[in-house]
Amino acid sequence: MKASQKNVHKRIQKWYKAHGRVDLPWRTTENAYHIYLSEVMLQQTQVKTVLERYYFPFLKKFPTLQALGEAPLDDVLKMWEGLGYYNRAKNLHKTAMILTQEGQTLGSAPTLPSEIETLMALPGIGKNTAHAVATFAFKKPVPIMEANVKRILCRLKQLKTPTDKALWEIAYDLVDKKNPFDYNQAMMDIGSSICTPKNPQCEICPLSSICQGKKEPTRYPTKKKRVVPTREQNIMLYVYNDKLSLTQRTGKFLHGLWGFEKIDIPLCAAEYIGEVTHAYTHFKLICKVYLYDELDPEQNSYFTTQEIRKLAISKVDEKIVKLYLDTIPTY
């Protein structure tokens, strides 16, 4: 290893001890399941939200991989409610079920594998999650590759539009094999607090001595312009005896969650009560909501708004319930 790189590792380790978020609960545990759970929750969600609202209640309800593997999917989705990207919860559950079954066959408690290839064979575990679990739970000398780390690597090497392959090569070359745990945690923290998208603070950065892009850091990487398409849906709220009809979704989108009926053309007698919008990563959804005060002949799942709170429903359906409740007094 080059002397410059060794010095950078020392500076990163020193910085992490002084400024890193060393007390995050998934950084102070050796429990691989807890670390894996945090990685999945943090994939699309901010640390603050995961920490304040989801991580601890989820572990209270499912304290072990086995408890999660033996739980019904509905219970898992309920604990995930509001976090979005429900495929994460379903894959987490599937993985727990697979490992629990394996454990039963072997007569031992289920455990996560430590090898990257084996981890990646499990549902929902991609290359970065596998690397994160391997290094954080099993102290493997491998790098991680989340958005903050990518940005640092691009700036270090002045890369505007790098391929994943190139980034992984740089990451493997740079990783501190002596203390990969602190190094990888530090890289994420440096990316989120120093090497930020705007106004990076290169003068206090522990990687500054080897950074080729520090003169004009915001040139790297090139920002991709995203055009988010809009989708429209008509939603029919059947109301009967002050109860609303919901069905459990079976399609790919929001599978397993309860939701209101989507229809192509609203019934003539239905009353339009407003619209709700929700931004997903790849599109914006606009739901035009209609109320129909009749029993749906094809439906027998009617719930009061109190009962709906106990079901696992999506954010957009929560907004529809709110719109309904706001509408009732004038209806």
Ligand code: SF4
């Ligand atoms: S020196 Fe500046 S651009 Fe380079 S990694 Fe540090 S903060 Fe980012």
